[in-house]
Amino acid sequence: MKKALITGANKGVGFETARQLLENGYYVFIGSRNLDNGESAVQQLNKAGYTNVEAIQLDVTDQLSVTQARKEIGSRTDTLDVLINNAGINGGLPQAALEAPAENFHKVMDTNLYGVIRVTQAFTDLLDKSDEPRIVNVSSSGCSLTLQCDPTWKYYQHKGAVYTASKAAMNMYTINLAYELRDTAFKVNAVCPGFVATDFNHHRGTGTVQEAGVRISKYAMIDKDGPSGKFISEEHNPQTGETPW
Structure with a gap:
């Protein structure tokens, strides 16, 4: 049985992705900053009939927790x-x-960039023992430098200097990570779940968590012929998903 760790999986897109991997026969570790929230998520999944799941206390901003x-x-x-x-x-x-204080940038980077780095570096040794290791960094088409410079892009007016900077930086980390692992069995991609209605954006999104879960789990389960080192947004590019950086 394949095993997966999802950070921030006690709710929203992470929770739905966990459910979809469980549906596909994976054992899932629910990473949750608050363990009680993680345990609550596990109970919900248990009630739905999924038993191969457990909660792990994991605060990506805290190296000791990682x-x-x-x-x-x-x-x-x-x-x-x-x-x-x-x-x-x-x-x-x-x-x-x-207007955004530098402290805001630092706080968001600590989760969205440094958190990814901490967790990835901590778990690479376990991933390296898999025959088909997969890393999916959840990104956003809103951090595409190319799209943000295109006045014809439908979200061109949706600017947000703090969040987009953090995810753009995470994308560059993804590029470097995929390059370093290019001669291995690893597949590493940045995947946008789409503009999803969750409490993350005060439910202003137009997509569903179910759609988002499909998009993310798809790249968690790709075979040896799947892409690596790509930025995927199936909302932006329904044909291939590949999106400009």
Whole structure:
């Protein structure tokens, strides 16, 4: 049975992605900053008939928490097949480039960029033992430098200096990570779940968590011929999903 770790999986897109991987026969570790919230998510999944799931306390902004989560998961399995770096924050307001305090940038980067780095580096050794290791970094088409410069893009007016900067930086980390792992069995991609209606954006999105879960889990389960080092947004490009950086 393949095993997956999803950060920030106690609700929203992460929770639905966990459900879809469980549906496909995976054992899932629900990473949750608050363990009680993680346990509550597990109970919901148990009630739906999914038993191969457990909660792990994991605060991606806390190196000690990440290290402890690696220790706990390592005591349960020698191999991790999938890592989905889903935990993220939007940074609140203001998001204007001339108004947002530098402290806001630092806080969001600590979760959306540094958190991805901490978790990825901590779990690479377990992933390396898988025959088909997969890393999915949950991104956003809104952090595409190309699209944000295109006045014809439908979300051109949706600017947010703090959040988009953090995800653009995470995308560059994804590029470098995929390059370093290019001669291995790893597949590493940045995947946009779409403009999804969750509490992350005060339910202003137009997509569903079910659609988002399909998009993310798809790239968690790709075979050896699947892409690596790509930025995928099936909302932006329904044909191939490939999106300009």
